[in-house]
Amino acid sequence: MKTLLTGGTVISMDPAVGDLVHGDVLIEDGVIARVAEHVDAPDAEVIDATDRIVMPGFVDNHRHTWQTAFRGVGADWTFPEWALAMHHTLKPHYQPEDVYAGTLLGRLEALHSGVTTMLDWYHVAQGHEHEDAAVAALRDAPGRSIFCLGAGWGTPDPVDADIRRVRSELTGDGLVTMAWGLRGAEDTSMDTLARELKLAAELDLRTSLHIDGGYGTEHPVTALCEHGLLRETTTFVHANGISDEELCMLADAGSSVSISPDVELKMGFGSPMTGRVLAAGLRPTLSIDDVPSVGGDMFSTMRTAFAVQRGLDGGLRCRDLLEFATLDAARSCGLGARTGSITPGKDADLILLRTDDLTVFPVTDPVATIVSAGHPGLVDTVLVAGRVVKRDGVLVGVDVAALRRRLTDSRDRIAAAAGLADAWLPRA
Structure with missing residues (x-):
């Protein structure tokens, strides 16, 4: 054809x-x-x-798509407020069908705005049925997606058997593949991280982890480096609080950094690390993070990152931002040979x-x-x-009206189960 x-x-x-x-x-x-x-x-x-x-197409290498039903409600939240609302108040009431609806509409939204490749950083961590619902939604959306099975914010973390189970369902190099969302050095022991990185290598899984967004401990990258745990297959998300020396450690290891500029500025993480990442010899990548707090498109994400860094030192050019959001992000996902540029082959x-x-x-x-x-x-x-x-x-073959009803019903059911007043919810 x-x-x-x-x-x-x-x-x-x-x-x-x-x-x-x-x-x-x-x-x-x-x-x-x-x-x-x-x-x-x-x-x-x-x-x-x-x-x-x-x-x-754009490449978003870090988005918590299961939260789509609560778009916009956290625009005024700090990070602790977001964690309390999403992970401790709302998440316990998510059923598999809620994960499916949020993930499907969120992935279609990303496609609609030009994101052809997206890493879905999943941390609902409620059970196998929830994981399977997220994977099913990604398969039902016609985009290139990476299901990043992540550690879980006060709920049980993925264990070896669970990682192996999901990996057995996501083999090969089809449109939906798998990664592993690890806990950071602030959240677990070095022995656990070493064991999990060994298993990730065995299963040929790239890894992603959130690190020091302004609320963590000091020198987490140094600790990883001292234990020989830095990998070129790992993407570090946010990293606002780490030192220039630690950024150079990531560069030496060939790791990547994912910057979510809108979330980082609004939630109190600090200024996006774009310029400092470049100065360390790394190529920044860009991601949305979560739509309860910010818009879900890469255009606004690029614009924020560009404006902030230009305001600091005037050092970026427009083409840099396009590279961060296409080829550089594709490479961070291990997909640089398949996508990210208009290259024959x-x-x-x-x-x-x-x-x-x-x-x-x-x-x-x-x-x-x-x-x-x-x-x-x-x-x-x-x-x-x-x-x-x-x-x-117009998205091809998508019943948008039916999806809207499904997601609205999901939002209302979760909010009611969480004991939230109707006035808290945005109304159509």
């Missing part, structure tokens, strides 16, 4: 391919076959990309952004426009592994 995207402005994020003011992208069997100013493919399905920017995970929308027209500098003025309303078309999952601004 062949698909030809024709006549768009191609922002490839691959220096060897470059950018094209007007270019074509040929896709064969879900894989990018050719990128050029003109591609002759008379037997291909044609998608007219005139007045569109064609770019790699990679899977066709692509988005088409409108340039004729009045909020961005005229688009004189495409990269600057995406970072400074982009928003989900520009996302016209989304392809994952060559499959069109959003066309003409």
Whole structure:
């Protein structure tokens, strides 16, 4: 099967391919076959990309998707308030169907806004049925997803048998794969971390962990380094409180750092680490974190990270932000060879952004426009592994009205079970 995207402005994020003011992208069997100013493919399905920017889909490497039903309620919360509300007040009342509804709609929301690859950092930790519901939702959403089975905030942590059980269901390199969300050095012993990292290597699992978001202990990376527990397969989330020396330790180990700028600023973690991460020789990556507190799109996330760092030292360029949110994030997920750039041989995970929308027209500098003025309303078309999952601004084959009702019912049931007054909830 062949698909030809024709006549768009191609922002490839691959220096060897470059950018094209007007270019074509040929896709064969879900894989990018050719990128050029003109591609002759008379037997291909044609998608007219005139007045569109064609770019790699965004990669979000840290989002707690199960919380989608409570979008916006935590916009004023600090981190301790969020932890109390989400993990201690609401989470105990989640049933598997609630996990499924929140994860499915949250993953579709991400696709709708151009996030073709997303790591779902799961920490509901209520039981096997809840885990299976989250995996089922990711499979039912036509995106590239990583189910990151995480440690659980006051509830039982994943044990070896549980990790092995889920891993046995998520083998191969399909659209839904697996990672392991570890507890950090502040939360468990070095012996436990060593054992879990050994098992992760045995099962070929990448790992992710939250580390010192401003509320942890001092020098957690130093402790990991001294025990030989830093890995290039680990992503450290937030890391606002760690020292420049510790960042260099992460760089030496080849680890990655995921920055959630909106959450970090609003919840009191401190300034995002973008500039300091770069200075240490690392490539920052970007993530949403949770939608009860912030918006779920990568456009606003890039804009916050850009504005904060430019205000501090003026050192970033717009293309840096696009790299953080595409190729750099793909590499942090172990998917740099499959996605993150428009490169022949990679899977066709692509988005088409409108340039004729009045909020961005005229688009004189495409990269600057995406970072400074982009928003989900520009996302016209989304392809994952060559499959069109959003066309003409509408998700393909999704009954949005039914999903809305399902998620609203889930929200109301959980809130009632938690003893929360109706006035606490946003009303349609």
